[in-house]
Amino acid sequence: MSEHVATHDDHDHGPEKGLMRWVRTTNHKDIGTLYLLFSLLMFLIGGAMAMVIRLELFQPGMQFVDPQFFNSMTTMHALIMVFGAVMPAFVGLANWLVPMMIGAPDMALPRMNNWSFWILPFGFAMLLSTLFMEGGAPAAGWTMYPPLVLQTQDAFPFLIFTVHILGLSSIMGAINIVATILNMRAPGMSLMKMPLFVWTWFITAYLLIAVMPVFAGAVTMLLTDQYFGTSFFDAAGGGDPVLFQHVFWFFGHPEVYIMILPAFGIVSAIVPTFARKPLFGYSSMVYATASIAFLSFIVWAHHMFTVGMPVAGELFFMYATMLIAVPTGVKVFNWVSTMWRGSMTFETPMLFALGFIILFTIGGFSGLMLAITPVDFQYHDTYFVVAHFHYVLVSGAIFSIMAAAYYWLPKWTGNMYDERLGKIHFWLSTIFVNVLFFPQHFLGLAGMPRRIPDYSLQFADWNMVSSIGGFAFGLTQLLFCYIVYKTIKGGQKATDRVWEGATGLEFEKLSSPPPYHSFTEAPQVK
Amino acid sequence: MITRATNRLLVSAALAILASPAMAGFDELNLTQGVTPISREVYDLHMWILWVCIIIGIIVFGAMAWSIIYHRKSKGAVPATFHESTKLEILWTAVPFLILITIAVPATSTLLYMSDTSTDADMTIKVTGHQWKWQYEYMDEGIDFISNLHPDHNNARMKGSGTDVTTIDHYLLDVDEPLVVPVDKKIRLLLTASDVIHAWWVPELGQKQDAIPGYINEMWTKIEKEGTYRGNCAELCGKDHGFMPVVVKAVSEADYQKWLGEKKQAAEAAAAGADREWTLDELMAKGQQVYNTNCMACHGMNGEGGVGKAIAGSPIANGDAGAHIDLLLKGVAGTAMAGYAAILNDVDLAAVISYQRKGFGNDADIVQPADIKAAR
Ligand code: HEM
Ligand SMILES: [Cu+2]
Ligand SMILES: [Cu+2]
Numbered sequence: 001m002s003e004h005v006a007t008h009d010d011h012d013h014g015p016e017k018g019l020m021r022w023v024r025t026t027n028h029k030d031i032g033t034l035y036l037l038f039s040l041l042m043f044l045i046g047g048a049m050a051m052v053i054r055l056e057l058f059q060p061g062m063q064f065v066d067p068q069f070f071n072s073m074t075t076m077h078a079l080i081m082v083f084g085a086v087m088p089a090f091v092g093l094a095n096w097l098v099p100m101m102i103g104a105p106d107m108a109l110p111r112m113n114n115w116s117f118w119i120l121p122f123g124f125a126m127l128l129s130t131l132f133m134e135g136g137a138p139a140a141g142w143t144m145y146p147p148l149v150l151q152t153q154d155a156f157p158f159l160i161f162t163v164h165i166l167g168l169s170s171i172m173g174a175i176n177i178v179a180t181i182l183n184m185r186a187p188g189m190s191l192m193k194m195p196l197f198v199w200t201w202f203i204t205a206y207l208l209i210a211v212m213p214v215f216a217g218a219v220t221m222l223l224t225d226q227y228f229g230t231s232f233f234d235a236a237g238g239g240d241p242v243l244f245q246h247v248f249w250f251f252g253h254p255e256v257y258i259m260i261l262p263a264f265g266i267v268s269a270i271v272p273t274f275a276r277k278p279l280f281g282y283s284s285m286v287y288a289t290a291s292i293a294f295l296s297f298i299v300w301a302h303h304m305f306t307v308g309m310p311v312a313g314e315l316f317f318m319y320a321t322m323l324i325a326v327p328t329g330v331k332v333f334n335w336v337s338t339m340w341r342g343s344m345t346f347e348t349p350m351l352f353a354l355g356f357i358i359l360f361t362i363g364g365f366s367g368l369m370l371a372i373t374p375v376d377f378q379y380h381d382t383y384f385v386v387a388h389f390h391y392v393l394v395s396g397a398i399f400s401i402m403a404a405a406y407y408w409l410p411k412w413t414g415n416m417y418d419e420r421l422g423k424i425h426f427w428l429s430t431i432f433v434n435v436l437f438f439p440q441h442f443l444g445l446a447g448m449p450r451r452i453p454d455y456s457l458q459f460a461d462w463n464m465v466s467s468i469g470g471f472a473f474g475l476t477q478l479l480f481c482y483i484v485y486k487t488i489k490g491g492q493k494a495t496d497r498v499w500e501g502a503t504g505l506e507f508e509k510l511s512s513p514p515p516y517h518s519f520t521e522a523p524q525v526k
Numbered sequence: 527m528i529t530r531a532t533n534r535l536l537v538s539a540a541l542a543i544l545a546s547p548a549m550a551g552f553d554e555l556n557l558t559q560g561v562t563p564i565s566r567e568v569y570d571l572h573m574w575i576l577w578v579c580i581i582i583g584i585i586v587f588g589a590m591a592w593s594i595i596y597h598r599k600s601k602g603a604v605p606a607t608f609h610e611s612t613k614l615e616i617l618w619t620a621v622p623f624l625i626l627i628t629i630a631v632p633a634t635s636t637l638l639y640m641s642d643t644s645t646d647a648d649m650t651i652k653v654t655g656h657q658w659k660w661q662y663e664y665m666d667e668g669i670d671f672i673s674n675l676h677p678d679h680n681n682a683r684m685k686g687s688g689t690d691v692t693t694i695d696h697y698l699l700d701v702d703e704p705l706v707v708p709v710d711k712k713i714r715l716l717l718t719a720s721d722v723i724h725a726w727w728v729p730e731l732g733q734k735q736d737a738i739p740g741y742i743n744e745m746w747t748k749i750e751k752e753g754t755y756r757g758n759c760a761e762l763c764g765k766d767h768g769f770m771p772v773v774v775k776a777v778s779e780a781d782y783q784k785w786l787g788e789k790k791q792a793a794e795a796a797a798a799g800a801d802r803e804w805t806l807d808e809l810m811a812k813g814q815q816v817y818n819t820n821c822m823a824c825h826g827m828n829g830e831g832g833v834g835k836a837i838a839g840s841p842i843a844n845g846d847a848g849a850h851i852d853l854l855l856k857g858v859a860g861t862a863m864a865g866y867a868a869i870l871n872d873v874d875l876a877a878v879i880s881y882q883r884k885g886f887g888n889d890a891d892i893v894q895p896a897d898i899k900a901a902r
Contacts, residue, residue, distance in 0.1 A: 061691040235740020308743035341606040365579035452768030
């Protein structure tokens with residue numbers, strides 16, 4: 001196989017020297033790196049805000065911050081984690097991996113690729129600057145419901161424009177991915193031969209293109225309500241505050257799948273490698289992803305069961321939401337069957353993938369419970385919901401991103417990460433993510449509402465446990481930063497194949513690290 | 527269509543099998559069973575789904591654990607090569623679907639039961655959410671009052687209050703005036719809001735509903751046991767969202783009638799108060815009380831300002847009384863400063879305005895309840 005490996009390319013020119021390389025780059029690997037590092041930075045900033053939240057909630061009574069600032073923290077934490085950490089991390093992975101996985105030399109639209117990254121730092125700089133404005137940062141929740149969000153002071157227009165910029169960036173990124181996948185596959189790489197990571201991103205990109213404009217439209221209506229005398233969402237002017245929620249969640253529910261479908265792709269790549277057995281049910285995985293994507297458009301109102309919809313509406317959204325559990329279940333069953341009678345080893349990426357499967361499934365269970373309208377009346381807007389979405393997002397999406405980093409870092413850098421530290425990172429993260437979020441199920445069931453800075457005494461014990469888990473989980477992530485740093489700097493050299501059981505073009509046909517321009521000549525896929 | 531009774535029977539039977547003595551102590555970690563027919567159905571449904579999830583979890587995680595233990599390379603496992611099975615894949619699409627139906631059927635009947643607000647209610651109460659208090663209007667009795675976080679709790683929860691909140695009973699879950707209702711009556715609740723969206727929730731009643739400006743939402747309840755039941759506003763409604771509890775006191779019919787009588791008398795006395803001149807001292811004493819419950823959170827204990835503007839030295843509090851009254855009645859659009867026309871009566875408004883104009887080092891003329899009445 002080694003003669004297929006392209007280690008050097010004659011008409012290849014390396015990266016530009018100096019800092020301008022990063023500003024001007026149109027190389028998918030450079031841009032992937034930028035996205036990933038940016039996402040790590042946002043993860044740390046959003047994480048610091050989470051620490052403030054957990055600090056105030058450590059004990060009953062108000063000790064450290066004012067209620068208004070507390071609300072700013074929950075709002076900013078969510079916006080930064082969703083749009084700054086999780087989404088850019090997946091786009092970064094797509095940049096690095098999609099071209100290498102389908103045998104393309106680069107993304108289809110390299111200059112746009114540069115733009116879609118470089119507007120992000122400006123968007124977030126704008127969002128973060130609101131922390132210093134009169135009236136403080138946005139504090140109406142990441143869901144931005146009017147009329148409350150209209151009470152935001154100077155930060156208001158900056159919030160709206162930030163959303164516009166992030167939306168623009170996502171849409172450009174998504175178009176690029178679709179164009180790359182449709183046009184740049186190597187000969188023989190038919191759609192049904194594409195790795196699942198490529199498939200899940202392909203579908204995710206369509207979700208993004210469909211819903212980001214809806215979101216941008218909704219917030220623009222907020223803007224005109226605030227400054228230009230419209231009353232889209234103002235009942236006193238003939239508008240409807242609930243309309244915003246419908247439009248928001250028409251974006252918002254597909255959005256949560258935007259944050260998890262690529263994760264499904266990652267786990268579907270890692271589990272077969274370390275089970276040394278092909279993925280079970282490849283085509284049903286593709287169909288399940290497509291059905292989840294379709295269903296994600298018709299379940300939005302499960303976030304709004306308490307707004308007083310007609311019963312027929314509530315029933316429809318309940319049934320539709322329950323249906324999502326079926327394709328989601330198919331995925332989990334397929335992963336378990338892939339492991340079944342495999343020959344497993346447990347390197348760090350596999351550990352994170354296994355952690356993902358178990359903990360994501362727990363989040364899926366609470367999702368199913370939340371889908372049941374009459375019971376959701378009790379769960380809604382409590383810590384039970386907080387526990388649910390952190391299980392699917394932290395021990396789901398974020399764990400999959402960690403798994404991906406450990407899995408592909410040796411390929412990208414040519415160096416193995418420190419396996420011992422990686423395992424420590426996994427075990428500490430897994431223990432503390434559960435200490436952090438599992439008790440929140442109890443808090444929610446016992447009646448603690450979400451988004452409150454202080455609480456009554458019966459919630460004190462579990463909040464303290466949760467906070468301790470939070471601090472420990474936060475600290476553990478610094479270890480991750482160190483491991484990544486150390487791997488980039490050096491370490492034991494990785495082989496081209498990296499993992500004994502790895503398959504796919506990036507492992508079979510490219511060196512570790514791959515040349516700056518890979519697949520300048522398309523590989524043949526059988 | 528399966529009736530609700532058979533549903534309940536099925537669910538209870540399943541639960542009886544599943545529940546074991548080992549679950550003692552589990553209660554504090556779990557959803558409350560509550561004190562209404564709705565809350566009990568909801569609880570049963572919750573337990574049913576929970577057990578379905580736990581059993582599926584045991585099967586799936588069990589299979590995973592099995593392969594992790596036995597199918598590992600270090601044990602010399604040789605990988606099989608199978609990678610699909612149409613039969614299996616159909617099976618695990620169909621079986622979950624059937625399981626979902628066992629959840630959907632009881633869920634549907636409970637939902638229909640809960641939404642039946644049309645059958646005769648014994649009484650109707652209108653609940654209005656304001657930033658950050660609840661207003662209760664007994665539609666048939668002409669009683670109307672505001673329910674605030676209890677003043678002691680309100681002081682204790684301020685940053686740097688110096689109070690150890692763990693010494694306060696029902697910290698943050700007590701109000702100055704609870705909603706009082708009779709037991710065993712079907713009560714219809716109409717929910718709305720004046721400023722932003724709130725949500726009215728008492729876990730023991732088994733349901734929450736949003737209170738939305740411009741909307742009137744409905745729910746019903748029938749409390750079967752006397753007692754005090756506590757909950758919170760459940761929809762983020764701004765700075766003091768965490769500090770607008772809901773307290774419902776369910777009492778016997780006789781006690782309820784007695785309370786109604788007292789409430790009506792007090793309302794008459796207040797109305798009488800509105801017709802007379804108040805002295806400066808009376809106004810200041812009453813005004814401080816009103817200020818601390820309604821204004822302090824934003825404008826500060828000493829009128830120094832915060833989220834809201836400073837009252838001390840404010841041009842409005844030192845300027846024309848008419849403008850000051852107008853501002854309090856209407857609020858300031860686009861800010862957290864609400865209009866108080868619907869929340870405070872003439873006496874309260876006159877008192878709090880006078881308090882602002884004479885207190886905090888300000889010095890302007892006081893106003894009388896009659897001035898408020900004229901300005902409304
Ligand atoms: C089996 C699959 C799932 C089901 C049935 C489900 C169901 C639900 C329901 C009904 C709610 C609304 C709860 C409420 O507010 O009362 C909810 C909230 C939420 N879910 Fe899921 N969910 C599932 C998977 C996911 C996944 C995969 C993600 C993201 C990766 C996710 C992220 C969220 C988030 C972020 C919220 C809260 C949004 C907010 O109010 O701020 N869920 N889910
Ligand atoms: Cu959703
Ligand atoms: Cu509220």
